[in-house]
C-alpha cells in the first residue's frame with residue numbers, strides 16, 4: 001500500500017520521538033545543551049534543542065514534564081502507565097506481563113493549553 005507524504009512525516013516524527021523515549025534504567029541520550037531555545041512553562045527550566053520536546057502551539061515543553069503533568073492529572077490504577085503515542089498524543093495503557101492494552105488516548109493540548117498564553 002502506498003503511503004501519503006503527510007503520513008510519512010508523522011511516522012518519522014513518531015519514530016524519532018520513540019527513539020528518544022526514555023525508559024527508566026536506560027541511558028539517556030545526549031542533548032545538545034549549547035543552545036537554549038526557551039523556558040519550559042511547566043517547570044520553568046531551560047529547554048534545549050531536543051527532538052523529544054513536546055511542541056504545542058509553538059511552545060516547547062520538556063517531554064518528562066508533560067508525562068509527569070499527565071500522570072498528576074489522570075488517576076492511574078495499578079498496572080497502568082502513560083505512553084507517548086506520536087504526533088502530540090499520549091495514551092493510558094494497561095500493562096501486565098508483556099501485554100499492553102490501550103485504554104484511552106490523550107490529546108496533549110487538553111493538558112497544555114492552560115500553559116500556552118494566547119494573545120488574541
Ligand SMILES: [Zn+2]
Pocket residue numbers: 040041042043044045061062065
Ligand atoms: Zn520542564
